[in-house]
Amino acid sequence: MRGRDEDTGEFFSESRSQNRREALEVLALGEKLVDLTAAQLARLPIPEDLLEHIEYSKRITSHGARKRQLAFLAKQMRREDDATLDAIRDALEANSETSKRAVALMHRIERWRERLLAEGDAALAELLDEYPGADRQELRTLVRNALAEKARNKPPRAFRELYQVLRDLMLPAQSAAGQDEEEDNDAEHDFDDLDGEADTRD
Numbered sequence: 605m606r607g608r609d610e611d612t613g614e615f616f617s618e619s620r621s622q623n624r625r626e627a628l629e630v631l632a633l634g635e636k637l638v639d640l641t642a643a644q645l646a647r648l649p650i651p652e653d654l655l656e657h658i659e660y661s662k663r664i665t666s667h668g669a670r671k672r673q674l675a676f677l678a679k680q681m682r683r684e685d686d687a688t689l690d691a692i693r694d695a696l697e698a699n700s701e702t703s704k705r706a707v708a709l710m711h712r713i714e715r716w717r718e719r720l721l722a723e724g725d726a727a728l729a730e731l732l733d734e735y736p737g738a739d740r741q742e743l744r745t746l747v748r749n750a751l752a753e754k755a756r757n758k759p760p761r762a763f764r765e766l767y768q769v770l771r772d773l774m775l776p777a778q779s780a781a782g783q784d785e786e787e788d789n790d791a792e793h794d795f796d797d798l799d800g801e802a803d804t805r806d
Contacts, residue, residue, distance in 0.1 A: 626682075630682050634677045651688065717770060743766070746769060
């Protein structure tokens with residue numbers, strides 16, 4: 605937003621390069637929004653009228669028409685106030701961090717599944733050390749069935765079920781770790797506040 609001269613009430617002029625930089629930032633934000641799924645968009649604080657433009661843009665596949673529509677979308681976005689766009693950016697960043705954790709968990713589950721299938725009881729023993737609540741017999745049965753499926757070229761039902769069991773096992777642990785991290789951060793802030801109060805008393 606442009607500043608205003610307090611004495612004259614006139615807006616300060618902005619350089620053309622600053623205008624162009626801001627326009628490109630909004631265009632890049634618009635492109636990110638168009639690439640999101642409907643479920644991801646629903647979690648963002650996007651005004652209803654702007655959401656309609658985004659959903660319309662998603663339906664355009666022709667390169668030239670899509671480029672023109674993205675430019676039009678960016679123009680509509682620039683009509684929103686800075687607070688609205690900043691809120692969208694903040695929510696996108698938060699969702700991105702959540703997405704990174706979800707992808708990391710998925711890779712971790714896949715690595716454990718591969719190890720269980722390749723190493724058998726040795727990997728299972730390590731898994732049980734890390735997750736004592738795991739059901740040894742269930743996991744052993746699923747590993748045996750998944751290997752049999754692969755050998756007989758059958759549909760990978762046990763292979764998929766093994767992933768789900770590992771996910772159910774690891775997801776609560778990751779959620780708890782994330783909660784502990786948040787509480788640690790809160791505790792740090794609390795200590796900061798206490799330090800501030802002590803400084804004030806001194």
